[in-house]
Amino acid sequence: MLYIPLWRRILILAVVLAGVLLALPNLFYSRVETANDARATIETGVTNPELEAQAALWPSFLPSNLVNLGLDLRGGAHLLAEVQVEQVYASRMEALWPALRDALAAERDTVGFVTREESEPGILRVRISDADGAQRAVEIARGLAQPVSGLTGGSASSLDVRANGPVLSIQLSEAERAATDERTLLQSLEIVRRRIDEAGTREPTIQRQGEDRILIDVPGVGSADEVKALIGTTAQLNFQPVVTTTSDANADVGTTEQLAPDASQEGLYYVLERSPVVTGDELVDAQPTFDQNGQPAVSFRFNTTGARAFGDYTAENVGAPFAIVLDNEVISAPVIRERIPGGTGQISGNFSVEESTNLAVLLRAGALPAELTFLEERTIGPELGADSIRAGQLAAVVGSLLVVVFMALTYGLFGWFANVALAVNMVMIFGVLSLIGATLTLPGIAGIVLTMGMAVDANVLVYERIREELKTAKGPARAIDLGYSRALSAILDSNVTTLITAVILYAVGSGPVRGFAITLGLGILTSVFSAIFVTRLLVVIWFDRRRPKTIEV
CATH class of the missing domain: 3.30.1360.200 (Gyrase A; domain 2)
Known part of the structure; x- marks a missing residue:
């Protein structure tokens, strides 16, 4: 029958209220952001009347999580850096020299005196005074190598050692270079991420691009030079x-x-x-x-x-x-x-306070294993981000109005029930995005606009089913109950397939594609909740109060 228990009604209303409270800080974005920054500074032990006044801009008993704005909405810096992996080869040879010198010196009777010769970076050349001991010197040098595991399960030596008379040339083997390249890039990614996180920026995007490049998007900073100053030095101590x-x-x-x-x-x-x-x-x-x-x-x-x-x-x-x-x-x-x-x-x-703080950040994060060369740098001003936000708002408003008008003209009062659920759905999307600290980008706004159209799709299925049941069912209450129960399978099928698509986009995509997938996936979940539970609750409350003999859908 057309009946919802009291505990379920309370639970539905509680979920909606939680969504409203979580989304509320986004209506006062600048104020809440200032308060959050002030509270974070106070927690570090720094306090003054100005910080306390800023922290009081938003009540502490209310949620304060915000939807982070992406680079295209907030402005910030975009950088593309190339890792100079060849520098690591030279560093490895420098580190190898003391051990090789001591190992050869221990067999001076065989190889004679050992001297180092000038060579190009990444190659270690050593001359021994007794040319007859060259083969023994090669064996000693190869004894300092480590095995490098390959994809086929075999292993190769980490060093390539060759002798040309009394001169030994030592460098990293091809297998070791490939492993070093991969290791260096992953280490650089982690260190860049730690350095930017230590600086307190919001939701940066740091990801690998190609074999030796790193893409860095940092919203909210004034210029690309600020980011370069933070991550551009190797900080090798x-x-x-x-x-x-x-x-x-x-x-x-x-x-x-x-x-x-x-x-x-x-x-x-x-x-x-x-x-x-x-x-x-x-x-x-x-x-x-x-x-x-x-x-x-x-x-x-x-x-x-x-x-x-x-x-x-x-x-x-x-x-x-x-x-x-x-x-x-x-x-x-x-x-x-x-x-x-x-x-x-x-x-x-001769440090300033700011310089000593930045140096401590760099040293804590660790030294970059190799220098970064910036191939591309771009600063996106906040004005462009504001234009993007206005464009996104306009698209959302126009899309919402069209959906609202269509539902109201097509289904009358029941269409307005769907419109109320649509508003609840929008609020809940922003509430969940705030809760998980997601980053909203222009593609993310596109996902929200798409969700608005899909949100009423479930209501359309239910209302069309109710129309059919009115022709055969005994009374409007029975028709409404059967309409919701028999449309449920079609609603779940259509939304689950779209949700699977969103999951695939998130798994294989990156950057803007992931932003679109997140808002689309969350929008599907909240739209199903609003269509199955919120709209039905509104219909049941109306029906209990009016008890109509006939209904028009």
């Missing part, structure tokens, strides 16, 4: 022994040494041992702080391995300078006064 200082920018250095400029004093250069004692990879934490003179600085902490190496080196080299090198620039070169146990220290220099 090394702690290296100082050999000497010089004012000659073209000073000759040995193959085991490197020349690095002083970051704060122009014209001063440091000759450093090329192999670092500790690297930034062994950092586990970095925080902005102030030194003993009250100047901005960065405190850091190593992991167990780094702390042991740092402590041993400082114990053995008391009185010697020790360079802290960031991206091949010496930012500090203090003299070791005593052993530094525990793996903690401080980087001081």
Whole structure:
């Protein structure tokens, strides 16, 4: 019979009310966004009357989740970066040299003296004094290689070692290069994501494109230069022994040494041992702080391995300078006064508070394994986003009006019931989008507009079924009840197939396609709820009050 229990009525109304409350903050977008930002700042320990006033702009007892606006609606920065994976090859060879030198030195009776020769990046050339020991030297070098698993289940060596008389040429094998490329790109993706997330931006899009490129969309920032300043540096931190200082920018250095400029004093250069004692990879934490003179600085902490190496080196080299090198620039070169146990220290220099904070963010996120070259950069102004929003609103309003007019003219009072359910459906879509923190883009708006047309499709099926049942059923109550029950299978079939399409689009698509799939999928779920439960509840409430003998659909 045409009857809905009280508990079900209360549950339906509660779900609708929850949707309204969740969607409500989007009507006061700027105010809620300002309040959320102020509360997030206060939670970090920073507070002042201005922040407290901003936090009070929106009541704390109401939901404060917002639908995030995508790059095309909010404005922001679009970047396409290429990862210079060849730099990793050179770094691997630099790291291999100390181990190879020690391994060959252990067999000096066979191979003689070992010297390193100049070579192009990514290749390590070593000369031995006894040419007769070349074969043994090759075996020693190959012994330092690691297996590289292939797709076929076999394994290859990570090093390609060749001898040309007394000179050994060592480089990464093809299999290892392919594995390194993949590893480097995935690591770069994760580090870029962490750096941008640490900066507090909303819903950035960071995804792989091709074999060695990264697509970066960051809504809400002022320009692409801001994003480049955050992610464009490698932030490679090394702690290296100082050999000497010089004012000659073209000073000759040995193959085991490197020349690095002083970051704060122009014209001063440091000759450093090329192999670092500790690297930034062994950092586990970095925080902005102030030194003993009250100047901005960065405190850091190593992991167990780094702390042991740092402590041993400082114990053995008391009185010697020790360079802290960031991206091949010496930012500090203090003299070791005593052993530094525990793996903690401080980087001081001519920092501003903002610079020390950004440096701490970069170090915490980790060093990029290779440099990023920006092939494309574009700043989308908020004015363009505002135009897009207005265009989307116009499309939504026109589409809604057409649907409302059609339903009202075609089905009369029952059409207005469907229109009320359509409004509830729209509110619930935005409520769910706010709840999950989804990002709304122009394709997402298109998905919502499409959903409005599909939302009344279920009501059309029900009303047409009721028309048929009125011809045979005994009384309007029986016709309404049979119309809803017998149209249910057709409603579910049509919406499930569309939902499957939305899931496939989300699974195989990216960026705008996913935005369309999310709003389409959520719209299907909320439209089914509004058609089956909300519209029926309205009809039942009306029927209980009026008890008509006949009805017109």
